[in-house]
Amino acid sequence: MKKFLILLAITSFFSCGGLKDVSKLKEKDVVLSVHKGPCGGKCSVYNIDIYKNRYAVYEGIANVEKYGIYAVKLSKEQMNELTSVFDANDFFGFDDNYPIESPDFPVITLKYNKENRSKTVTGSIHRPQKVLDLQYALENLAKLPNLKLIKANAPTTVEGQPQANEVSQIIDNEIIVQLQPNISMRSWMEKYAKFQVRVTNKIQATPPKWVIYFNKNLVDADGFLKILQNDKEVKNAEFNKKITHR
Template sequence: MNIITCLVFMILQTPSNVAGETPYIQFKKGACMGECPVYQITVDHDGKLTFKGVRFTNKDGIYERMLTKKEFRKLKCTFKKSKLKKFEDGYGLDVMDASASTLTVNKKNFTKTIVSKIGMPEKLEKAEAYLVSLSPQSANAAYEWTTIKESNSPVISGRKEIAAKEIILQLKPNVTIESWVTKYKKYGVQVNRQIVPNRPLYLLRYDPKTVQFTQLLKKMNTDIDVDSAEENKKVEMR
């Protein structure tokens, strides 16, 4: 699409939204086995942007703002120029320790979802980057946000305090952490770090909303791939 066509498209587009309508754009950034930002961006058809910061983000909690007409038209134009229909549904999904980006665009008679880890097309990367630039996750974002829900997690020097109930896990020889951790995905189990280099000893975190800590420890200690699993009783500030 050339510049003139894109400008015409921007002028002709007018924001519209129907209550209960599927959002125009949904973008999710998932976790990795480190401290990757986890967040979600939603843009409605009327230009309302909602940001939900889950972990390791610039602004944890739920925040909203209306995009300006210029921002919203540029966003639509950017995604139109990217020609989403031509893209595959997934890129680099076989990479284990990488954060996945899930993008869903809903238009009239057209819905496209693309999950990417690495190797995404340049046009798709630019479109996602512009979307993120409109959110609190952008370092240059100086917008006024309406707070819907603040994070309840304590923050020290811009980082969360990691709770005491972490897990020290030792796997049996020849068991990889990448394959093992997928078995506990429903409990939100993730690797904070490898405690000792060249040894299968890891510090884990989990989602306390999904399972009781004692039950999770019991499950891990009966796992045939686990040598031991115990509570990390020391509170660390990171």
């Protein structure tokens, strides 16, 4: 996986012949894809599809760095690298569906079509780490500086600092948490079960950032934030904020 990520970072993805009209690409020709839907908060919403002709098409819909439709063509080696990662992680061996514990969680779908086999894996926050890693590998395509803009879209619900006409208000029973690498969110939450901690949203994929709810009738809000900030398994913790217009 690391080798693949390095390859993405250092290699140009443009072909000499330029990009074709991506509107003519057919769904039946998709080899790999990841589609991420909306959630109850400000989750990123996007689609990434990679076709038999090695064209990769990214569509940024909401809460993303790049809005609109972008495309790039992969070399044969790069295409093989991607499919090899899915094969090495036995994508066809995963369950078709993983539980989505809340209607507020985003629905995330990964698909792999190989010869006469087709596999779709659907879930949300709680999926095997290997499935998450495959999602992140495809997401890295959206970060390439060589993507070519095909069609621009207006930004939708952008996260960021309050603008001049906006006011931020702390939500004192929600904390944004980033765990240390290789720490499982599900296992980590068990330490704080007595405070009725639960995940309400995942606001960033890489590195993962989560919004957690806790019952402030069971623990002082400021005190609980300090507990998390001193937790060695937590990299960052801060209160969530609500942005409203004046």
